[in-house]
Amino acid sequence: MPVTARIFERKTVSVGSIRLEGGEVLPEVNVALESAGQAPESDGSNVVVVCHALTGDAHAVGDEASPGWWDGLIGPDRFIDTDQYHVITMNVPGGCDGSTGPSSVNPKTGKPYGSSFPFVSIRDMVRVQKRCLEVLGIERAEMVIGGSMGGMMVLEWGVMYPAFARKLVPIATAFSLTPTAIAYNDIGRQAILSDPGYKNGDYYPGPGPVKGLAVARMLAMVTYRTPQLFEKRFSRGLQVEGDVAQMNSLFQVESYLRHQGNKLVKRFDANSYLHLLKAMDTHDLARDREEMPLSRITAEVLVIGIQEDQLFPIEQQRELYKQLKGLDKNCDLLEISSEYGHDAFLVDFREMGPRIKNFLTGTRSRSTVG
The missing domain is CATH 1.10.1740.110 (Rna Polymerase Sigma Factor; Chain: A)
Known part of the structure; x- marks a missing residue:
């Protein structure tokens, strides 16, 4: 893939009204996003979609003046190389970084939503992001990646829209939270x-x-x-x-x-x-689904877990991998050890970075299980 001039853009995209999973309708939904790297190919072969965690935002890549929260993983000549790929990150609905959320003005009242803002599920977030990408003309992606809450979204991307991404990387996440x-x-x-x-x-x-x-x-x-x-x-x-x-x-x-x-x-x-x-x-990948949700996934999957993770214990990623393999899915598991625990996916790229790069670029290796 030839290297051309990189682009970097932050903007807000209007996706119209959205009917949420709970039945409420959010009118005039806006999605704040950041895109960086090369222009997207028409077949999505160079598109990487990043899903952020609980207190994350669209600023995953950033630039020299303002590095993003995944700066160590994504950027020029990094593991996800913006000299080769188009990376797009969207702030979730319900957030507070430009996408429609509780602090946004309710068009019906002219005042912030506050307590009247409706419940937004993980599936709602993915549905809104899919609509946003359609507005941008992006119908497919090479990879969807994210950790923690973002990893929950990655799995939902694979279940809700099996044909959208060729590769999925859910990191430090699970079907649902432990008690x-x-x-x-x-x-x-x-x-x-x-x-x-x-x-x-x-x-x-x-x-x-x-x-x-x-x-x-x-x-x-x-x-x-x-x-x-x-x-x-x-x-x-x-x-x-x-x-x-x-x-x-x-x-x-x-x-x-x-x-x-x-x-x-x-x-x-x-x-x-x-x-x-x-x-x-409240998220549960199996909720209200008659068939086993993972059976819908057609993408290659690289599950990444952190052995010291207290919030999403490593057993949860092992179970995810086990079920995917049991369904004969194309799946690998990488277990890393880090004193950073759950936060390792944000700061510790020694093992994770090269494996993600190989997975994205097509260089495959056997499962790495601790």
Whole structure:
């Protein structure tokens, strides 16, 4: 494939009204997206669709001035090479980065949706993204890839639209969340709901439940990383030297978690956080489907799991792989070990990156199981 001038574009696409899985209709739905790399081929052979995680957005690739959240994986001469491929990332409906969500203006009232914003499922997200790509004239893709919530979407892409993508890469994900993961999510949810600033979801234009959202993020960070990483990075070190028995003393790990909580508050909306959590909690690939959903998948699949993942345990990716192989699907499993735990799919590309590159470009290797 010849290398030509790369493109980089951020824009918002109107996809009209959408009837959601629950029966409600969202009018005038907008989708914020970022595209980077080469112009898309008419047959989609150079198109890669990226699905983001819970607090992600469309800014996966970025540019030199503003690198995206998957900058280490995607870019010029990287594992997903924008000198060769057209990479497109769409912000999900229900989010807060330009796509229609709770903070968007309801055209019927002229005010933000707030508490009136309807439930949006993982399947709704995929359906909206399919409509967006159709508006852009993209009918097929070489690969759909994503981790965590994005991985749930990748699997739904394969089930709902089997002919769309030739390859699927679901990372650190599963058919559905474990009860433990749902429990963690509900603790974060209750932190937001109990914050007086939440105001039943109708807090715009105010700051909203700042403390509640920060606490929810702090809890989530504990599930995203590993005890081994916390011990290595912080141990029992103090942020400010002094008497550890004093109430105002601060451990380094406490300072880190508070910093992460404050960072999220500055860029994310609490209502969106709640809606996307609920979408993950309620998602089940088999729900309301008579046939085994994986039987509909026709694409090649590379399942990637992280052995230290506390949120999506490695057994879930092994089960996904086992069922795909049992259906005689073209499927591989890559297990990686990383002290970053669940977050490894965002930061640790030593094993994952080369395997994704080989899978995308057609270089196959045997399954790598830990």
